[in-house]
Amino acid sequence: MKEGAFITLTNTFKDKLFRLAKRLLVSNEEAEDATQEILLKLWRNKSKMGEYKNVEAFAMTMTKNYCYDKLKAKETGNLKIVHSNYQDDKPSLQRQLEAKDSLDWVGKIMNSLPEQQRAIIQLRDIEQYTNPEIADMLGLNETTVRVALSRGRKKIREELLKKHNYGVV
Template sequence: MKQTEFLHIVMPFKDKVFRLAKRLLVSKDEAEDATQEVILKLWQNKEAIKKYKNVEAFAMTMTKNFCFDKLKSKQAQNLKIVHSNYKDETISLQRKLEVNDALERVKKLIEALPEQQKLVIQLRDIEQYEFNEIEEMLEMKAGTIRVLLSRARKTIRQQLIQAHNYGIK
């Protein structure tokens, strides 16, 4: 069997082999490797291919067996650990709305603070500047900055607690 004849037989179902391997192995890279391995084994036994009535079914069986062997191997144990640690990082629409509402509420509370407290909380908590950098920017002592920051955080915390308790004490 020549290469062109082999490709004419194998290429129509190559994508099916890949999809089955991807379904079983999860990893795209592992599925690509499995597909290559199956096609290579078919090429090495190209003379025997003529004996099969349905080469596609034979290739799918080979793929299934190869993937199961791979999953049983020591290498696959590492794959399972990686995949079992995967967490779905998508956030539900409801949760996104809640987070956006909370952020808007905090922004409004910061805007309502006295000017110095607003400035200090912006520089420290939002912009993540260190205290010595804020001292230089605002030309204030570290103690003053800490007091302003503490008062601003306390005011915001109290107003958030009050809002979440619906004014009930």
């Protein structure tokens, strides 16, 4: 495969890889690094490209694995500060400020979901893949995808309504 053909092929889903990486890793720079890394890996293994049923789905799976690894490495590398004896009943100032921009707020809620739900909602609601496709990409079965999707969406709704009713109820 020539470089030009490869670029045309990957350009169709490159942004999707980036968005999935960004959803999981949150940071823009890290997501860009991840995308670059995945595309390079694909390029190096271009001879095997014909064997893949669906290059896009394959690249998505690679991205997911790469990000999960990154997150795991971060978890072990970083010191976590956990407040176990500290609780604030009022919504924090930060939360109140964030609430100003409701779209950002949805993003914040979404990024607070568990990785799996985050990835599934990203793939379904933003990239509009079907459940079987998502199941294939993430290596799950379809029921798991549907359940996680429903849980994630309900969680977002719950948080969204909390914010919406803040000061009303």
